[in-house]
Amino acid sequence: MSSCEMEKEIAIVGAGISGLLACRHTMEKGFNPVVFEARNGIGGVWSSTIDSTKLQTPKNYYQFSDLAWPLSVTETFPDQSQVMDYIKSRVSELADTMHLPEEPTQKHLAENDDERMTENGEEPGNQQIQETEQNEVYQVDFVILCIGKFSDLPNIPHFPQGDGPEVFSGKVIHSMDYAAMNKIQAVEFIKDKRVTVVGSQKSALDIAAQVSKTNGVRHPCTLLFRRVHWSGSKNLVRLTFRNPNRFSELMIHKPQKGLILWWLVFLLSPLRWIFTKLVECYLKWIYPLKKYNMIPDYTFLKEIYSCMFTILPDRFYERVEDGSLILKRSQKLCFCTTGVIIDDEVAPLETDIVIFATGYKSDEKISNIFALNYFKKCITRSSTPFYRECIHPRIPHLAIIGYSESPATSFTTELRSKWLAHFLAGKFKLPVIKEMEEDAKRWKKCTKKYSGENYKGACVSVMLQIDCNDQLCRDMGCNHKRKKWFLSEIFSPYQPADYANV
Template identity: 35%
Template sequence: MDHRAKRVAIVGAGTSGLAACKNPQWLLHRAEVWGGVSIGYLYMNRFAELMVPRPGAGAASRLLAALLAPLAWAISAATGAYYRRAIPMREHGMEPGHGFARGVSSCLLSMLPDGFYDKVKEGSVVFARSRSFVFCHDGLVLHGAGAEKRVVPADVVVLATGFRGDEKLRDMFASPRVKDIIAGSPDTAVPLYRECVHPRIPQMAVVGHAEGLNNIYASEMTAKWVARLLDGAFRVPGVRRMEESCAEWGRYYARRSGGGGEGQRPWRPCLGAVNVWYNDELCRDMGCDPRRKRMKGQGLLAEWFQPYGAVDYADIQ
């Protein structure tokens, strides 16, 4: 059979896949709202991060975030309303059950390919939600609420369901003692200082454990930090201080993702709403000026209100 005529089923949502999921994410068709305003101006600059109680920033950050909470709510509500009108989410049963700000802070949003909803409209792409699935002779059987079942014919099935990074890290080691150290505590998933170095295994660096709205950009910054650490440009602090930092960031992830209840772990580390602040900490460690736009002579307004991205850190080697 010609590969262009195959029926393909993608199981997953978010970065790994865009077809079927238990809890719909924000699947965006463009990164602009209201006729051309980039969401970077709403969520990816220094002023936007003042609305978030940034881990490690102290009591002043929490107080300022509380004062700006009404503005943060209004931006989230307006942005979410725009995308709900612009994208036929409800029509296809894919409307998220959480606000837009939650999507940013938990990395529960993805950018769709160009023309994606044109394909949905013509019927060549079909959404299907399911609590679970099993394989059958001709494809998949999706299990909905109650006893509801749906057969999805498929020649190819792509399992884009992600993975549990904390479990993979633990399973790398044979020693039960090391597995327990990796496992962390109720406050954190795998406790990694700067989302990279385990306080009690400082010889191990992990790049890419924390997610961002742009994972390549987030991982590149962490890799630069590791390279400078290995070059001896700076040293990590003592174990106790690193563990305190890990715990504070873990509590942040729990609050912003809606997880972290008693007996539960935070869902996953996401830098979406605090990416500039996280990069500030990496820059200070590396001895670089964190105010990248001011350093390049772009002015105070640019420093606070223009979106930050990979280009701002490109000169850090």
């Protein structure tokens, strides 16, 4: 690495697992990044989550590539406290580079509008990180945003005047606020209350299960949702993570592959269909999905392609059976004084607390960091996805790590952190803007084909994880084949440990 590259000033915003990975791997390349974190500590969303939260992926897929989980953690899906202990075990070597304020501060990214990269890839100018409450400015050469997409800016539905929470006599919060409570506060908040949870993804299921466990049949929790999703058992997740390998990826079309690989996809596609139907039959067998009208209107594989598959909380349908958890499907919702009115029902659903587990405005959250409208539009209005799932072609002096979802987020994040560190060290150069945009569009078309109506713009599907990693390895100039012999290379699943020495 040249002395010029060694002198690059790098700022990392966020000290969750993505920020820690970006920090570690840039340090390994000789940089001294400065990490900014608005919270009082590290861990990101793991530092503030509901008590029952556990990993959604087997622990060997959610680990640092060179640091195995301690032997004391015997569970396949560790809980929040175990995950935090594991993250902290890696932090001591990074502590000196972090800026953790005593009080949260708002970060603001300012750039000069005439310093955008040109079409032939000229180097941009510096950027500024401003801590607005402390009025400090840090001028840097490259910024790595690691602020995640499941925090800070909640997505709460908009209601017409007179139909929103303002007319409700009870309490309305977002799942983010509920997760911020400690265990005792959370129990006291919901205890002996009629609680309605709005949503159908992981947070909604976890909160509804926890409320129903606390209040029982005397004050049953109601789960309101528009759409049903496939959710499964821990055993099914274990099976799913054994399946992704190079052989299974031969069943998926990928951009710019030859005719032979195209024919292989065609010949092997029945196996994909058989796997889907077997899983769906299994889920219908172990859960009373038909009885409660909980069969999704799309296939199980579309759930996987869209990074939306989750583990169902323990005893979920047992709580539905005993009446402590009530499932209600609704397309329209509005508030009244005593509760909520569902669809066109005359009688309201009386409730004391409404918890919106309706996700976050992740694009808006990132765009709000930028001072100039040009960069805001690059994030919120551009149809071009990120190159290599971390760099927008029009903002190549800034990377966003941990934004793209995958069934194993830390796995996806770590290899991109290594790739980014190689890029910053001058090991390779980015293509020109047009080439990056065309490549990103090809991958968008590919993933959209399989995800269908569930398509999300930032998702590395479990069925394409290895091929995406191969691209990164080729960019870095290292061997993308990480197994020791042919059969394991084809049929064994890839895990973070396979990339430990990249």
